[in-house]
């Protein structure tokens with residue numbers, strides 16, 4: 001037996017997972033502050049729901065298989081197509097506009113590298129059912145606000161799919177790789193797809209000459225009116241976004257200061273996707289945070305708060321005959337709203353219990369020895385500065401909740 005995980009699939013041990021929860025909680029609270037509501041969809045969908053919606057690359061990288069009942073199924077590749085299915089399926093029950101957030105793993109059979117996994121978390125916000133420019137601008141605003149709350153200064157690269165609509169998808173797939181493989185690489189690929197060098201050069205030159213559309217300018221105005229800085233948006237005519245379903249504004253987020261090629265998230269308007277499922281076009285716009293890349297970036301920049309550990313106190317056990325005092329004290333502390341861990345084995349020396357608390361980063365321990373029991377007190381020891389104070393349990397609750 002190989003004791004290992006599959007390539008591109010990861011475990012998250014507590015120290016790492018706490019950081020992920022920190023980011024998740026901030027994102028969720030910003031999403032809710034703009035009126036977005038939670039949604040969850042299944043990991044597995046019928047293959048036909050997902051296939052053909054993303055383009056060549058998506059169809060290739062999708063995990064597809066036959067389930068035990070002989071059905072053709074696929075793993076969630078993003079959260080936009082499942083959302084579109086949900087909208088079509090529950091149309092009469094959903095409020096319009098439908099503003100939802102969704103935080104779930106997605107699966108892509110990619111070549112793995114740093115920041116590129118096969119199972120990763122996306123955090124999506126989408127607004128369905130309106131063409132209002134404020135819905136596009138608001139998505140940008142939520143994203144900007146989220147990164148600000150996380151402590152990251154970001155830049156949006158924006159473009160309009162309308163500018164690219166005459167270019168066949170197969171060429172767009174190659175153009176999308178400009179940053180990755182450079183101009184020569186793109187010219188080479190376009191050549192392999194049948195374009196003469198001169199035509200390919202012309203295509204690239206024409207793109208470089210395109211200007212912001214009126215639609216983009218109006219969205220930028222709306223973004224400004226919402227109170228967000230215009231300087232955080234940068235028109236990039238070469239921004240393609242690999243997915244087939246976009247129809248209007250497209251955008252991607254990079255760090256303002258460094259590594260401008262690492263996309264921390266991306267999105268755009270897709271007005272024709274839901275129509276594939278509902279027979280009636282329903283406009284929509286949204287964005288997905290590449291959660292894992294956000295966490296990694298924050299780690300690299302060292303901007304996580306120092307102490308993310310959530311247990312506030314360890315109640316130690318002094319001896320077998322005083323065990324019950326500790327058990328009762330731990331319940332009382334918890335009732336008082338203090339995150340409390342109770343030591344579980346009276347046969348282990350107190351010194352070891354203190355070491356355990358210290359190694360886990362628990363800031364306080366409570367010790368209840370014979371003297372404390374006699375006086376109806378407990379000893380509260382602050383492990384950081386090694387100071388201890390005799391207090392009543394209420395006193396401990398008061399001190400630790402302040």
Ligand code: HAM
Nearest residue numbers: 078080115116117120263264265266267286287288290
């Ligand atoms: P996407 O650009 O395919 O868009 O993915 C969004 C983000 O997910 C990327 O910017 C990147 O940060 C992250 N990501 C993509 N692939 C990987 C990977 N293999 N490992 C780690 N992170 C990755 C979408 O999926 C659209 N559904 C976004 C959207 C929502 N458009 C409208 N609404």
